[in-house]
Amino acid sequence: MKIYAFEAREDETEYFNELSRLPGIDLELHSEGLTMDMIPKLSPGSGVSILGMYNYRKPELDLMKKSGIVYLSTRTIGYNHIDVSYAKKIGIHVCNAQYDPHGVADYTIMMILLCLRNYKQALWRTQVNDYSLGGLIGRELKDLTVGIIGTGQIGSTVIKELSGFGCRTLAYSRRKNPGIEDLAEYVPLEKLYAESDIISLHTPLTDETHHMINADTLSKMKKGVVLINCARGALTDVKALISGIESEHIGALGLDCMEYEEDIVHRDLKTDIFANRDMAYLRQFKNVIHTQHMAFYTDSAVKSMVHCGVHGLVEMSLKKNCATQLC
Numbered sequence: 001m002k003i004y005a006f007e008a009r010e011d012e013t014e015y016f017n018e019l020s021r022l023p024g025i026d027l028e029l030h031s032e033g034l035t036m037d038m039i040p041k042l043s044p045g046s047g048v049s050i051l052g053m054y055n056y057r058k059p060e061l062d063l064m065k066k067s068g069i070v071y072l073s074t075r076t077i078g079y080n081h082i083d084v085s086y087a088k089k090i091g092i093h094v095c096n097a098q099y100d101p102h103g104v105a106d107y108t109i110m111m112i113l114l115c116l117r118n119y120k121q122a123l124w125r126t127q128v129n130d131y132s133l134g135g136l137i138g139r140e141l142k143d144l145t146v147g148i149i150g151t152g153q154i155g156s157t158v159i160k161e162l163s164g165f166g167c168r169t170l171a172y173s174r175r176k177n178p179g180i181e182d183l184a185e186y187v188p189l190e191k192l193y194a195e196s197d198i199i200s201l202h203t204p205l206t207d208e209t210h211h212m213i214n215a216d217t218l219s220k221m222k223k224g225v226v227l228i229n230c231a232r233g234a235l236t237d238v239k240a241l242i243s244g245i246e247s248e249h250i251g252a253l254g255l256d257c258m259e260y261e262e263d264i265v266h267r268d269l270k271t272d273i274f275a276n277r278d279m280a281y282l283r284q285f286k287n288v289i290h291t292q293h294m295a296f297y298t299d300s301a302v303k304s305m306v307h308c309g310v311h312g313l314v315e316m317s318l319k320k321n322c323a324t325q326l327c
């Protein structure tokens, strides 16, 4: 099967090369994203693998179908960049990736600890030989309540990891996960908002979860709440986060993703004009930690993402059971 992999990064090459030696796989790697002008140039009947920085809605999917492309894999867990229901309607088969949730869960715990110990300020200070303690007093997880929203693969792993810290853990999710009921108390969302010192988001981005953290929901949270988002930027309304930090209602933010990050993350923009005002403003606060959407980024996860991306296309084309098939 001819497979085009778009948005291919250098660190994925080793794994793609391993797979390209398998019989029947003809891989072509492109570092750029798949755009409308390139779709008609793809060989009909081939499979396409993408990452998450470009959107594939009706126009892109219609053009793919017209060009004979009916197998699409995203090498990401999140698939909010693909209109899966429209793909299904026009007969395009789509799969996503799965990988061990520990990488993102570990990163989430790191974000919580960095926020609780004012680590951003501590790091800044030591860079200029300022070893003072003023304003750096932290809090201990054992004294706090953590609220986890979304208890699927990643959220439930965060809960398991948190169980070693001695905190009280509350959970809210569309579906209860029996694997964590001994470690966390499922509560209504309003109670989680009202009682949590730290809230961490682990739901997919959907119409329902878009801007679930907004001015109204923030007003239901404790003053000084620490918010962690290692899921998708648009789960939070960036303007509401800015107001929450300015008013000090939010005590700290640990953000691995931010709304409108798509043209920014995973790129070196040092010498460019940085035109995302909200991101530039929000990230400069002493209590806002912002990273480049890298919670997933471990050797083991990248290998799995590439394997899912390629094997998923082959399995779907052979009508075999593809564990990550979405439609």
Ligand code: NAD
Binding pocket: 077, 078, 079, 101, 104, 149, 150, 151, 152, 153, 154, 155, 172, 173, 174, 175, 202, 203, 204, 205, 208, 209, 230, 231, 232, 256, 257, 293, 294, 295, 296, 297
């Ligand atoms: P999952 O499907 O295993 O779990 C998602 C959970 O969210 C499920 O328990 C589901 O019941 C719950 N949920 C769905 N809609 C909900 C709603 N409206 N309200 C409450 N709960 C709801 O997914 P996962 O593997 O745990 O990943 C979660 C998300 O993390 C992904 O969708 C992806 O966007 C994001 N992610 C980010 C990174 C990163 O590098 N920052 C890496 C991997 C995944």
